[in-house]
Amino acid sequence: MSSTPKRRSAKIRFGRFPVTDVQPVVEGGAFPAKVVVGQDVRVSATAFREGHDSLGVTGILYAPDGSISQTVRMTPGAAGTDSWHGTLRPEETGTWTFAIEAWDDPYGTWHHAATVKIAAGMEEELMLAEGARLFSDAAASLRSGRERPAADALADAATVAADAELYSAVAEFLSDTTRSAGERVEAAEAPHLRAALAARPIRRLVTSSEHFPLLVERDLAGRGGWYEFFPRSEGAVYDEAAGHYRSGTFATAEKRLPAVAAMGFDVLYLPPIHPIGRTHRKGPNNTLTAGEGDPGSPWAIGSAEGGHDAIHPDLGTEEDFAHFVDRANDLGLEVALDLALQASPDHPWAIEHPEWFTERVDGTIAYAENPPKKYQDIYPLNFDNDPEGLSREILRIVKLWIKRGVKIFRVDNPHTKPVWFWEWLIRRVSARDPEVVFLAEAFTRPAMMHALGRAGFQQSYTYFTWRNTKTELEEYFTEVSRDTAAFFRPNFWVNTPDILPEFLQFGGPAAFKLRAVLASMASPLWGVYTGYELCEHIARPGSGEHLDNEKYEYKPRDFAGAEAAGTSLAPYLARLNQIRHDHPALGDLANLELHSSTDDSTIVFSKTKRRSPDDAGSADTVIVVVNLDPHGTRESTITLNLEALDLTPSLIGDDGQFEVEDLLSGETWRWGEHNYVRLDPHVEPAHILHLRRPTS
Numbered sequence: 001m002s003s004t005p006k007r008r009s010a011k012i013r014f015g016r017f018p019v020t021d022v023q024p025v026v027e028g029g030a031f032p033a034k035v036v037v038g039q040d041v042r043v044s045a046t047a048f049r050e051g052h053d054s055l056g057v058t059g060i061l062y063a064p065d066g067s068i069s070q071t072v073r074m075t076p077g078a079a080g081t082d083s084w085h086g087t088l089r090p091e092e093t094g095t096w097t098f099a100i101e102a103w104d105d106p107y108g109t110w111h112h113a114a115t116v117k118i119a120a121g122m123e124e125e126l127m128l129a130e131g132a133r134l135f136s137d138a139a140a141s142l143r144s145g146r147e148r149p150a151a152d153a154l155a156d157a158a159t160v161a162a163d164a165e166l167y168s169a170v171a172e173f174l175s176d177t178t179r180s181a182g183e184r185v186e187a188a189e190a191p192h193l194r195a196a197l198a199a200r201p202i203r204r205l206v207t208s209s210e211h212f213p214l215l216v217e218r219d220l221a222g223r224g225g226w227y228e229f230f231p232r233s234e235g236a237v238y239d240e241a242a243g244h245y246r247s248g249t250f251a252t253a254e255k256r257l258p259a260v261a262a263m264g265f266d267v268l269y270l271p272p273i274h275p276i277g278r279t280h281r282k283g284p285n286n287t288l289t290a291g292e293g294d295p296g297s298p299w300a301i302g303s304a305e306g307g308h309d310a311i312h313p314d315l316g317t318e319e320d321f322a323h324f325v326d327r328a329n330d331l332g333l334e335v336a337l338d339l340a341l342q343a344s345p346d347h348p349w350a351i352e353h354p355e356w357f358t359e360r361v362d363g364t365i366a367y368a369e370n371p372p373k374k375y376q377d378i379y380p381l382n383f384d385n386d387p388e389g390l391s392r393e394i395l396r397i398v399k400l401w402i403k404r405g406v407k408i409f410r411v412d413n414p415h416t417k418p419v420w421f422w423e424w425l426i427r428r429v430s431a432r433d434p435e436v437v438f439l440a441e442a443f444t445r446p447a448m449m450h451a452l453g454r455a456g457f458q459q460s461y462t463y464f465t466w467r468n469t470k471t472e473l474e475e476y477f478t479e480v481s482r483d484t485a486a487f488f489r490p491n492f493w494v495n496t497p498d499i500l501p502e503f504l505q506f507g508g509p510a511a512f513k514l515r516a517v518l519a520s521m522a523s524p525l526w527g528v529y530t531g532y533e534l535c536e537h538i539a540r541p542g543s544g545e546h547l548d549n550e551k552y553e554y555k556p557r558d559f560a561g562a563e564a565a566g567t568s569l570a571p572y573l574a575r576l577n578q579i580r581h582d583h584p585a586l587g588d589l590a591n592l593e594l595h596s597s598t599d600d601s602t603i604v605f606s607k608t609k610r611r612s613p614d615d616a617g618s619a620d621t622v623i624v625v626v627n628l629d630p631h632g633t634r635e636s637t638i639t640l641n642l643e644a645l646d647l648t649p650s651l652i653g654d655d656g657q658f659e660v661e662d663l664l665s666g667e668t669w670r671w672g673e674h675n676y677v678r679l680d681p682h683v684e685p686a687h688i689l690h691l692r693r694p695t696s
Contacts, residue, residue, distance in 0.1 A: 015207035017055065017102035021046040021083075024486035025212045031454045032095065032213035033486040036222035040609060041088045041214065042590050043074070047102040048082040054108030056201055057084040058101045062211065064094035068154060073198060074100070090216045093434065097211040103203040106134055114185055124181040131188055132174040138202045139167035155200055163196055220334060220408065221437045221458040222489050223587045224266035225520065225577050226527030228496070229256065231270060231315055231324075232295060236554040244293020245554040247314035250324040259559060261331035263570055264577025268328055269336040269410050269527070271497070271551075272298040273321070275305035275312050277344020280367075280376040284553050285540055288376070297551050299340050299412060300377040302347025308397045318404065325405040336408035336439070337401055341394060341417060342368065343379045349393075355385040383418050391421060398429055398436075408437045411457070415444040419451050426456030439491060453488035459525055462490040464518075468503050470603050470628055474594055477522055477605065481592040489589070492519035493527040500546050505539050507630035510681035512537075512569055514626055517686040520576040521624045522605065524587050531555075533569040534562050579663050579688060585609040585620040593644040599636035601629040602677065608646045619646040621691035623660065627679035635678045642673055645691060660689040668692070 022045045024033035035041050043059045061070040070088055077083030090096050114127040142164040155163070173179070173187040187193075235252020236245045260268055276296040283290040290296060295314075305313055311321055325335050343349050349356055350365065357379050358366040368375035383390055398409070414422060422438075429436050440452045440460040449460055467476045480490040494515045495504060504511050512535050519526040531546075534557060538547045548555065562568035580586045585607040595604040604625050611618040623645075627634045651658045657672040664684060671689070679685055 015102075016205045017047060017049045017104075017207040019045055019047045019057075019100050019102050019207060019209040022100050022209050022212060024214075026454060026487045029210065029212045031487060032215035034215050034217065034222070034453075034458070034489065035090060036217050036219055037093060038089060038091060038219075038584075038587075039222065040588050040591060041090070041098070042085065043072075043088055043098060043100065044077075044083060044085045045074075045100040045102075045209065046082050047084055047100065049102070049104075054105035054112065056103050056105040056108065056203060057086075058103070058201075058203075059086040059088055060099045060101060060208075061088040061090060061214075062097045062099070063090075063092070064096055069096070071154060073201065090214060093216050093218055096214040096216050098214055099211045100209040101203075102207045103201075104205040105201065106204055107197055107202050110134055111188065114188075118181050118185055125177070128174050128181060128184050131184075132171045134202070135167040135171035135174065135188075139164045139171065142167070159200075163200060166193060166196055217437075217458060218435050220266060222589075223524040225264060225580065226267045226269050226336070226491065226493075226525070227260050227263065227265040227530065228269040228271070228527065229253070229260070229530040230298070230550055230555070231273065232298075232312075233550060233555045233557075236556045239293075242293060244291065245556075247295060247312075247554065248556075249314070250316040250320040254324055254327050256559075257328055257331055257333065259570070261333055263533075263574045264581065266332070266334065267336050267408060267527075268333045269408075270338065272301055272338045272340050273311055273315055274298070274301045274308055275303040275310055276300055277303050277346035277377060279345040282377055282552050285547070285549060286373075286552060294552065295554060297377060298338075299342065299551070300344040300375075301340060301342065302344045302349065304346065307343065307347045307349060309400050322405060329405075334408055335406060336410050336437075337406045338412055339398065339409040339438075340412035341381050342412070343381070344377055345379060347379070350379060353386070353389070353393075356381055356390050358382045380416060383421055387418075387421070391424065395425060395428060398425070399432075402429075402433055402436060407433070407435055408439070410439045410441060412441050414440045414452055414457070415442040415448045419448075419455050422452060422457065423455040430456065450484060450488055453484070459489040459491045461493055464490065464492040464523075465494070465496075465499055465501055468501075468628065470600055473518065473603055473628070477592055477594065480523070481589050485590045489525060490523050491525035491527055492523040493529070494519050495529050495532055497529055497549060497551050498545055500537070500539050500544055502544065503630075505537050508537075509535050509567075509569070510630035510685050513572060514628065514630060514681065514685040516569070516573060516576055517624065517626055517688065518603075520580055521586060521607075521622070521688060522592060524589055528573065531557060533573055534559070535567070535569065575664065579622075583607075583620050583622050583690065584611065585622050593641060595623075595638060595640050595644075597625075597636040597638040597677075599634050601634050602627055602636040602638070602679070604638045604640075606640075606645060608644065610646065619648075621645050622663075623687070623689040623691065625677055625679070625687040625689070627681050627685045630681050630685065633678065633680040635676070638675050638677055640671075640673055640675070647691075651691065659692045661692050663688045663690055 026033055047057045049055045057074040059072045059074050060068060063069040072086040072088060074084040074086035077085055088098060110131050114131060117127050118124050142160050170188055170193060174184050231250060231253040232247045234256045235248030239246050276298060277300045281290040281296040283294050301308060311318060328335050360366050365379050368378040368380050426438055437458045440457040442449050442452055443461055453460060463476060467473050539545060540547045563570060588609055591607050591609060593606050597604050606621060606623045608619050608621040611620060657670045659668060660671050661668045
C-alpha cells in the first residue's frame with residue numbers, strides 16, 4: 001500500500017507588492033556596498049503590483065544607530081520596465097543600511113480615475129465623495145498617530161498637524177456640493193497639497209525590501225589625488241669622490257612637500273622605506289649586477305638592519321619619519337605607505353621563518369617571477385604553510401605603522417596573496433581603526449580585482465592606464481561607474497614607476513595633459529608618479545618602463561628649472577586639482593554620463609550633483625570634452641543629453657541655450673543640445689565646462 005508524501009510548506013517570499021532587483025547590493029548583501037561621506041547613492045529596484053491601481057516607491061536610508069536619516073520618493077524608469085530610481089546621501093561614516101518600500105498610492109489611483117471620469121461626466125459625485133473620504137481618513141490617521149510608516153518618520157509634530165489640517169480642508173472642499181465638480185477637483189491638485197503629498201505621501205499596504213548594508217567611509221577612502229615620490233631621490237647628491245649618488249633623507253624630502261601640496265594633491269604615496277637586501281641586488285635598469293653605490297629596489301625588503309618594521313638608515317630615524325609625516329599633515333597631505341608583502345633573501349623572515357616561503361625541490365627558496373621578468377632579489381610569501389603565524393605578523397606590522405601615523409596603505413601585488421587573508425586583515429584593522437584605507441595595486445584579471453574590492457579594499461588600480469581610444473574609454477567609464485561602482489573604487493593612475501604607456505612615450509606634452517584631464521575628471525580618485533609634470537617619456541628599449549628606472553637608482557630632478565622654462569605641467573595639474581576641489585560633482589563616480597560626438601577621437605562626458613539632494617536649482621554640473629588625438633586638431637558636433645544635466649527652467653534661456661564657462665581658459669559660451677567643438681591639442685586638448693546660470 002503506497003502513501004502520498006506530505007508536501008512541505010514553502011515560505012512565501014513576496015510581500016504585498018513585489019520588490020526585486022534592489023541596487024546597490026553586493027552578492028545579496030553578503031558584502032556592503034561602499035560609499036564615502038556625502039556621496040550620492042543611486043538606489044534602484046523593480047517594483048510592481050497587480051491590476052491598474054497606482055503604486056508608489058520610497059527609498060529609506062537608515063543611520064548606523066537604526067534611525068531613519070533620509071527618505072526619497074523614487075521616480076519610475078522607462079515605461080514598461082517597472083524600474084524605480086532615487087538618490088540617497090549619507091553624511092557620516094559607519095555601517096548604514098537602506099531599504100526600498102513599495103506601497104499602495106490611494107491618491108494617485110483616485111486622482112487618475114476622478115479626472116478621467118469627471119471630464120467624461122461620469123460618476124462625478126461618487127468620485128468626489130471617495131476623494132473626500134480618502135482625505136478625511138488620512139487626516140484622522142495623522143491625528144491618531146496610527147500607521148506612521150518609515151517615509152513619514154522624519155516629519156515633526158507641527159508638520160504632521162499641518163498636514164492633518166490640510167487634508168481635512170481638502171475633504172471638506174470636495175464635499176461641498178455648492179461648487180462645481182471641476183472646482184473641487186482643482187482643489188485636490190493645488191500646488192501646496194501636491195508639495196505635501198510629494199514630501200509625505202498617503203501610503204497604504206507598505207511593503208519593504210530587506211535592509212541592505214552601506215559602508216560609509218571617510219572622504220579619502222573614495223576621493224583624492226595621489227602623488228608618488230621616492231624620498232631617497234629628493235635631495236640625493238652626487239659624491240664626486242665616491243663616484244656615485246648619496247641618498248636623500250626624510251629631511252631633504254620634506255623640502256619637496258610644499259610643491260606637492262601646491263599642486264593640490266591630497267595623498268603623498270611613498271614606495272617602501274625599509275632596509276633593502278644586498279643578495280641579488282639589482283643594478284640600473286634591472287640589471288643583475290649592482291655597483292657599490294646602487295641602492296637596489298625598495299621592494300626587495302629586508303637586510304641585517306631589519307625588515308618591514310624598520311626604516312632604511314639612509315633615510316633617517318623613526319623621529320625623522322614622524323617629523324616628515326607631521327610636516328605633510330600640516331600642508332594638507334596625508335602620507336600613504338607601501339605595504340609590500342615580500343622579502344629579500346636577507347630579510348629576518350627568511351632566516352627565522354623559512355616556512356613562510358616556497359621551498360623548491362633543490363632546497364632553495366623560490367624568487368618572484370612574472371615571465372619574462374625575473375626578480376631574483378625578492379622572495380614571495382606563501383600563506384599555505386603557516387597562515388596563522390604569517391597573518392599575525394602582518395597584522396602586527398600594519399598596526400605598528402598605524403601607530404607611527406600612517407592611515408593609508410598602497411598594497412603591492414595583493415592578487416598574489418589569498419583573498420581570505422585580505423578580508424581577515426582589513427576587517428581586523430577596520431574594527432579598531434576605521435579610518436585606515438587600503439589601495440590595491442592589482443593589475444590582474446577582473447575577477448580577482450573585483451574580489452579584492454568585495455574583501456574590503458577601499459580602492460584599486462585599474463585598466464585606465466591602457467584605455468586610450470574613444471570606444472575603450474567609453475566602455476571602461478561605463479563599467480566602473482555603473483557595473484562595479486558598489487564595490488570597486490577605481491583610482492585612475494596616469495603612470496607608475498613600472499608603467500610608461502606607449503601613448504605617453506610618443507604623444508608629447510599634449511598626451512600628458514589630456515590623460516591628466518581624463519583621469520582627474522572621470523574618477524574621484526587619480527594619481528601621478530613624480531616626473532609626470534616633466535613629461536618624462538623615454539622608455540627602456542623593448543619595454544613599457546622608464547629608461548633609467550627610479551626603482552633601481554637615485555633620480556634627482558630639476559623641477560624648478562622646468563617651471564622657470566615654462567615646460568612643467570605642475571601649474572596644469574594644480575588647476576585640475578583645484579577644479580576637483582571646487583566642484584562636488586567631480587567627487588562622485590556613479591554620476592558619470594556619456595554624451596555623443598560625431599568625431600571618433602572626441603569624448604564627451606558630464607557629472608552632475610545637487611548641492612542639496614532635494615534642490616534641483618543647486619545642481620553643480622561639469623561637462624568635459626577631450627580630444628584624444630595628441631597629434632592633430634579635431635572638430636566635432638557634440639550632442640548633449642540635456643536630461644542628464646539636471647537643467648531647470650531658470651538655467652535655460654528663451655533660445656533653449658545656457659551659459660558655460662571653460663574652467664581651463666576662462667572663456668564663456670552659449671551652449672545648447674548641439675554644439676560645435678574644435679580642439680587643437682597643442683593649444684589645449686580639452687574643455688572643462690561649468691554650467692552657469694544665465695546672466696540675463
